[in-house]
Structures are given as C-alpha cells and as structure tokens.
Amino acid sequence: MILLIFSIIFYIPLPNSPSWISIDQDYSTGGGFWDIDNNSYIDFVTSNGNDMALNRNGIYFNYNGELERSCSWRSNDSGYFGHLYLGDVNNDGNFDLAVSYLGYGTISGKARIYLNNGRTLDPLPYWQTKENLHSFDLCLGDYDLDGDLDLAVACGDVYNNIKEPARIYQNNNGIFDTLPIWVSLDSSPSDAIRFLDINQDGYLDLVVGHRRKINIYISNNGSLPEIPTISFRVVGWVLRIAIGDYNNDGYYDLAVACNGQLSGDRSRILVYKNNLGNLDTIPEYTLLTNTRYSSVVAFGDLNGDGYLELACGGWWESATVFENHQGSYSQTPEWFYNWGNNLVCENMMFGSVRNNHLVDTSEIKIGDGERKLFNIKKIPIQKVNSVYLNGRRLNWQEFCFDYLTGYFSFSFTPQIGETIIINYTYSPFCDLGITNWDPPQGNLLFLNTTGSGIVLKDNKKEYGKKEKDIYNIYGRKIERIEKRGIYFTSQRKIVKIK
Numbered sequence: 001m002i003l004l005i006f007s008i009i010f011y012i013p014l015p016n017s018p019s020w021i022s023i024d025q026d027y028s029t030g031g032g033f034w035d036i037d038n039n040s041y042i043d044f045v046t047s048n049g050n051d052m053a054l055n056r057n058g059i060y061f062n063y064n065g066e067l068e069r070s071c072s073w074r075s076n077d078s079g080y081f082g083h084l085y086l087g088d089v090n091n092d093g094n095f096d097l098a099v100s101y102l103g104y105g106t107i108s109g110k111a112r113i114y115l116n117n118g119r120t121l122d123p124l125p126y127w128q129t130k131e132n133l134h135s136f137d138l139c140l141g142d143y144d145l146d147g148d149l150d151l152a153v154a155c156g157d158v159y160n161n162i163k164e165p166a167r168i169y170q171n172n173n174g175i176f177d178t179l180p181i182w183v184s185l186d187s188s189p190s191d192a193i194r195f196l197d198i199n200q201d202g203y204l205d206l207v208v209g210h211r212r213k214i215n216i217y218i219s220n221n222g223s224l225p226e227i228p229t230i231s232f233r234v235v236g237w238v239l240r241i242a243i244g245d246y247n248n249d250g251y252y253d254l255a256v257a258c259n260g261q262l263s264g265d266r267s268r269i270l271v272y273k274n275n276l277g278n279l280d281t282i283p284e285y286t287l288l289t290n291t292r293y294s295s296v297v298a299f300g301d302l303n304g305d306g307y308l309e310l311a312c313g314g315w316w317e318s319a320t321v322f323e324n325h326q327g328s329y330s331q332t333p334e335w336f337y338n339w340g341n342n343l344v345c346e347n348m349m350f351g352s353v354r355n356n357h358l359v360d361t362s363e364i365k366i367g368d369g370e371r372k373l374f375n376i377k378k379i380p381i382q383k384v385n386s387v388y389l390n391g392r393r394l395n396w397q398e399f400c401f402d403y404l405t406g407y408f409s410f411s412f413t414p415q416i417g418e419t420i421i422i423n424y425t426y427s428p429f430c431d432l433g434i435t436n437w438d439p440p441q442g443n444l445l446f447l448n449t450t451g452s453g454i455v456l457k458d459n460k461k462e463y464g465k466k467e468k469d470i471y472n473i474y475g476r477k478i479e480r481i482e483k484r485g486i487y488f489t490s491q492r493k494i495v496k497i498k
Contacts, residue, residue: 011303011323011334012302012303012309012321012323012334012335013302013303013429013448013449013450014302014321014335014337014432014446014447014448014449015446015447015449016337017337018337018444018445018446019431019445019446019447020067020069020444020445020447021069021441021442021443021444021445022044022060022067022069022070022071022442022443023069023070023442024058024069024070024071024442024443025439025440025442026046026048026049026055026058026439027048027049027050027052027053027055027437027439028046028047028048028346028435028436028437028443029046029047029048029049029050029081029082029083029102029346029347029435029437030045030046030047030081030082030083030084030085030099030100030346030347030435031044031045031046031047031084031346031347031348031349031433031434031435031443032045032084032085032086032347032349033045033349033350033351033353033380033382033433034086034095034403035062035095035383036059036061036073036094036095036116036120036121037061037119037120038094038118038119039062039063040355041062041063041064041065041353041354041355042062042351042352042353042382043059043060043061043062043067044059044060044062044067044353044433044443044445045057045058045059045060045084045086045097046058046059046060046071046084046435046443047081047082047083047084047097047099047100048081049078049079049080049081049102050080050081050082050102050346050437051080051102051103051104051105051159052080052104052437053080054078054079054080055078055079055080055081056074056075056076056077056078057074057075057081057084057097057099057114058071058073058074058075059071059072059073059120059121060072060443061073062353065353065354065355065356067353067445069442073120073121073123074123075114075121075123075124075125076123076124077112077124077125079101079109080101080102080103080104080107080109081099081100081101081102082099082100082101082102082135082136082137082138083099083100083136083137083138083346083347084097084098084099084100084138085097085098085138085139085140086098086140086403087140087149087400087401087402087403088116088149088396088400088401089113089115089140089148089149089151089171089174089176090115090148090173090174091147091148091173091174091396091397091400092116092118092396093396094116094117094118095116095403096113096114096115096116096121097113097114097116097121098111098112098113098138098140098151099111099112099113099114099125099138100133100135100136100137100138100153100154101132101133101134101135102134102135102136102157103132103133103134103157105160106160106162108132108133108134109132109133110128110129110130110131110132110133111128111129111133111135111138111151111153112125112127112128112129113125113126113127113128113151113176114126127175127176127178128178129153129169129178130178130179131179133153133155133164134155134156134157134160134162134164134189135153135154135155135164136154136191136192136239137153137154137190137191137192137193137240138151138152138153138154138193139151139152139193139194139195140152140195140402141195141204141402141405141407142204142373142400142402142407142409143168143170143182143195143204143206143224144170144181144222145203145204145222145372145373145409146411147372147397147398147399147400147409147410147411147412148171148172148173148174148400148411149171149400149402150168150169150170150171150181151168151169151171151176152166152167152168152169152193152194152195152206153166153167153168153169153180153193154166154190154191154192154193154208154209155167155189155190156187156188156189156190156191157189158189158191158211158237158262161189162189163187163188163189164187164189165183165184165185165186165187166183166184166186166190166193166206166208167180167182167183167184168180168181168182168183168206168224169181182224182226183226184208184215184217184226184228185226185227186208186210186215186227186228188210188211188213189210189211190208190209190210190215190238191209191210191211191237191238191239192208192209192238192239192240192241192256192257193206193207193208193209193241194206194207194241194242194243194405195207195402195405195407196243196252196254196405196407197252197373197375197407198216198218198251198252198274198277198278198279199218199277199278200250200251200277201219202370202371202372202373203219203220203221203222203373204219204373204407205217205218205219205224205229206219206224207241207254208228209234209238209239209240209241209256210238211236211237211238211262211265212233212234212235212236212237212265213231213232213233213234213238214231214232214234214238214256215228215230215231216228216229216230216231216279217229218230230279230281232281234256234258234270235258235260235265235266235268235270236258236259236260236265236266236267236268236294237258237259237260237261237262237265238256238257238258238259239257239258239259239294239295239296240256240257240295240296240297240298240347241254241255241256241257241297242254242255242256242297242298242299242310243299243404243405244299244308244379244405245274245308245377246271246299246307246308246310246324246327246329247273247307247327247328248306248307248327249274249276249327251274251275251276251277252274252375252405253271253272253273253274253279253284254271254272254274254279255269255270255271255272255297255299255310256269256270256271256272256297257269257294257295257296257297257312257314258270258294259293259294259295259314259315260292260293260294261292261293261315266289267288267289267291267292267293267294267314268286268287268288268289268291268294269285269286269287269288269294269297269310269312270283270285270286270287271283271284271285271286271287271310271329272284285329287310287312287322287329287331287333288312288314288320288333291314291317291318292314292315292316292317293314293315293316293317294312294313294314294317295313295314295315295345295346296311296312296313296314296345296346296347296348297310297311297312297348298310298311298347298348298349298350299311299350299379300349300350300351300379300380300430300432301324301350301378301427301428301429301430302321302323302350302429302430302432302448303323303429303450304357304428304429304450305324305326306428307324307325307326307327308324308379309321309322309323309324310322310324310329311348311350311432312333312348313343313345313348313434314345315344315345315437316340316341316343316344317343317345318333318336318337318338318339318343319336319337319339319343319345319348319432319434319444320333320335320336320337321333321334321335321336321432322334323335337444337446339441341438342436342438342440342441343434343436343438343441343444344436344437344438345434345435345436345437346435346436346437347434347435348432348433348434348435349380349432349433350380350427350430350431350432350433351380351382351427351430351431351433352382352427352429352430352431352448353431353433353445353447354431354447357427357428357429357430357448357450358382358425358426358427359378359425359426359427359428360385360423360424360425361378361423361424361425361426362421362422362423362424363376363377363421363422363424364419364420364421365414365419365420365421365422366417366418366419366420367413367414367415367416367417367418367419367420368414368416369413369414369415369416370413371413371414372409372410372412372413372414373407373408373409374407374408374409374420374422375405375406375407375408376406376408376422376424377406378406378424378426378428379403379404379405379406379426380403380404380406380426381401381403381404381406381424381425381426382403382424382425382426382427383424383425384401384422384423384424384425385423385424385425386421386422386423387399387408387420387421387422387423388419388420388421388423389414389418389419389420390418390419394410397411398410398411398412399411408422429448429450430448431445431446431447431448432445432446432448433445433446434446
C-alpha cells in the first residue's frame with residue numbers, strides 16, 4: 001500500500017446523472033434512509049401528497065444494495081402528507097415512521113406514526129394527533145429526557161395564512177399523548193422544526209422556521225419557554241432546517257433553506273455559525289442567491305475528509321452540493337445536477353446504500369451525575385451497534401437516539417465517572433438521495449463514485465497501488481502518474497496529489 005497525503009481540497013465524488021430513478025408517480029415530499037426490514041441495508045422511505053393529491057406513503061426496499069424502483073410497501077391511508085422523520089419511538093430496536101399532514105386549502109389532517117413490526121411498517125398508523133393540523137414538517141427528539149423520543153410539529157399554512165402554533169407531543173414509554181404538552185404562543189405559520197442543544201447544557205432546545213423569521217426556544221433545565229428566547233429576521237420563507245457541526249468545533253450549526261416564491265421573499269441558503277454555544281443571528285454564509293425557489297438543505301460527508309458537505313435544492317432548479325473546505329464553504333457549488341423542469345427537490349438525504357463505504361466506530365462519554373443527553377461526532381448515523389455503561393450492554397428500553405443529529409439520551413442519569421461507550425456505523429463517503437415532487441419523473445439516487453478499497457487511517461487515506469483503483473476513487477481520467485505524485489483532471493483544472 002502507498003500512502004498519499006492530499007495537498008489539495010477534495011472534490012465531490014458524485015456522478016453526473018442519477019444512478020437510480022423510481023417509477024412511482026407520487027408527489028414525494030419527505031424522505032429518509034434507514035434499514036426498516038432489518039436486512040442490514042438502508043431503505044428509501046417517502047411521504048407523499050404535499051398539497052397536490054391524496055397519496056399513500058411508501059418504502060423502496062433495498063435488497064443487497066439495490067433499491068426497488070416501485071414501492072412494495074404502502075400505507076393503507078392516503079393524505080396530503082408533508083415531511084417525515086424516522087426513529088425508534090417505542091424502544092424496541094426498530095425504526096418507526098412519523099409523518100406530517102400538510103392538507104390542501106382549508107382541508108387539514110392528523111400527524112401520525114406508523115410502527116415497525118420488525119419486518120416492515122404496519123400499514124395503518126398506531127397513533128394520530130387529536131387535532132387536525134396543517135403541518136409541513138416534524139421531528140423526533142427526547143424533549144423531556146426520559147429515554148424515549150417525543151414529537152415536535154411545525155404547524156400552519158403560509159399560502160392560506162392559516163395560523164397554528166408549533167407543538168410538542170410527549171411520548172410516555174411508547175404511548176404518545178394525543179394533545180400537546182407544549183404549545184408556542186407564536187401562532188404564525190411554520191414549515192420547519194428541529195431539536196438541538198445549542199448551548200450544550202444537556203437539554204434540547206427547539207428551532208422553528210417561519211416566513212421571514214426564525215424562532216429559537218432555549219430550554220431552561222428541561223423547560224421550554226412558550227415565547228422564543230431568540231427571534232431574528234430572514235430574507236424568505238423558511239422551508240427546511242439542517243443541524244450539523246460544519247466547522248468541527250463541537251457545537252452544532254444551522255443551515256436554512258429560504259424560499260422566494262411569495263411576493264417580497266428571496267431564495268437563498270443561509271448558514272448560521274454556533275459560537276461556543278451562542279448562535280449567530282447574522283449568517284456566516286449566504287449561498288444560491290440567484291436561484292428561484294430554494295427548499296431543502298442537508299448535511300453529510302461525501303469525500304471522507306471528516307467535514308460535512310452541504311446539499312441544497314429547490315423547486316425547478318438544480319440539485320447542488322457545496323464542498324466543505326475544512327470548515328468553510330465557497331460561494332459556488334462544486335457539484336450540481338440540472339434536470340430542468342423535471343426536478344422539484346423536497347428533501348435530500350445521505351447514507352451508504354450499497355454498504356461499500358461504512359465505518360464502525362466507538363465514542364466514549366463520561367457521566368457527571370447530571371447529564372442525560374450526549375451527542376456523537378459523525379452524522380447521519382447508519383446503524384447503532386451497541387451502547388455500554390461500565391461494561392454492561394444497555395437494552396433498547398434504556399436509551400434513544402436521533403440518527404440525523406447524533407443525540408443520545410438515557411432513561412437514567414449516568415453517575416459521576418461512569419463510562420458510556422457508543423458503537424455505531426456511519427459512512428464517510430455517502431450516497432445522495434432526493435425526493436422529487438414532480439410525479440412523472442420519480443425520486444433520485446446518486447451513488448458515491450469513491451472506490452471501495454479505501455481505508456480510513458489517522459484522518460488520511462490509503463489506496464491500492466493499481467491505476468484502476470485510483471481511477472475508481474476519483475471517477476475521472478488520470479492524466480499521468482509519477483513517483484512524486486498523481487495528476488488528474490478535477491473541476492476543469494489539473495490537480496496534484498503529493
């Protein structure tokens with residue numbers, strides 16, 4: 001083996017055209033990757049309908065690294081469904097499906113959860129909200145730190161100026177209350193919502209995106225205020241929020257997709273830096289300012305350098321990826337895919353579909369007698385293998401986790417000096433999935449072109465000696481090989497690797 005140390009910025013190893021396109025004619029909106037049927041391969045889960053048609057939710061199952069092109073699981077109920085969130089809500093080790101209900105005009109519906117029976121999802125929801133809502137987004141997180149995932153729902157309808165407050169529904173050992181335990185006093189329509197611990201005090205805060213503003217509710221020892229602790233203006237209509245530590249300083253930052261469809265709004269992607277527990281209200285980066293209807297952002301590592309790329313998309317515009325240059329983004333995306341009027345991005349997600357770019361790793365946390373919430377470094381999680389406390393393996397009923405943000409919480413309080421070891425699987429060379437609202441065209445998958453012979457070692461890479469291995473890694477023509485380095489074409493220029 002020869003060790004090549006990079007003296008340049010990595011590029012984005014995605015192909016120029018989709019590796020897979022579904023054939024179902026859905027108004028696909030929400031999307032997520034997880035192994036639903038427990039065959040060790042992540043599946044492509046979708047929620048469908050939006051405000052366009054009554055659709056059923058679906059799963060494209062993954063068999064040995066290949067996704068089926070037509071959903072073999074469908075929910076029995078149909079609706080105008082918005083986004084989804086995946087998580088183990090009843091602590092049985094299997095991921096369940098939470099789905100929002102957007103509705104159409106004055107028609108509203110119930111947010112709902114479908115349970116996983118170990119092989120697939122039950123086709124009828126086991127839980128629904130008591131109230132009918134207009135909801136475009138929701139998320140799971142252990143709001144009350146009791147070891148199970150609670151549900152936060154963004155509510156209201158900007159198009160029709162229907163005002164509904166954001167809500168949190170409490171999970172009691174797998175049984176959700178049908179009425180919210182927390183309701184915001186601000187009832188202006190919201191379309192994006194996420195849990196995160198901004199100040200790392202061990203309690204989850206709540207971020208809610210509205211038209212032209214973002215509200216942040218900072219937890220006070222587990223109690224969320226009904227009035228936002230922080231509220232600041234944005235240039236457009238917030239449709240998606242992504243959570244990730246883009247500069248690897250240990251604090252989670254915020255990426256926001258602002259939509260410019262409505263009069264007076266402007267489309268752009270905004271990245272807000274977390275300064276050691278204080279979130280900036282002025283964006284560190286403003287991207288895609290000349291596009292039309294930006295609608296989605298997502299964090300994930302595509303090139304294995306340990307920094308999170310930023311995937312962005314919109315309505316009738318290109319899907320793009322901004323490479324992370326060791327903690328910073330340039331103004332120009334390093335990868336894009338333009339499908340013209342055939343692509344209406346609603347969600348983008350990361351994961352390894354073929355299991356050819358997976359890493360098992362362990363992280364150690366030390367109890368302090370107070371904290372129950374911990375976060376791991378690599379997101380998104382593809383699998384949790386085990387969690388140990390002082391050498392004892394914990395069962396699923398003793399903890400829960402959020403695969404997108406990497407938060408783990410426990411049903412008990414780890415005592416001072418107790419050692420927690422979390423072993424999980426992630427991908428440093430993710431594939432990219434996209435849900436496409438445009439029914440005739442289908443959802444998309446772009447498989448990472450990085451060769452499968454790479455071994456991560458001390459934050460560097462080892463490659464095979466053969467020229468074809470290097471070609472597979474970069475997916476582009478090698479110009480020449482010399483003893484002092486390898487030269488290849490990248491982003492319209494010749495680049496040298498020493």
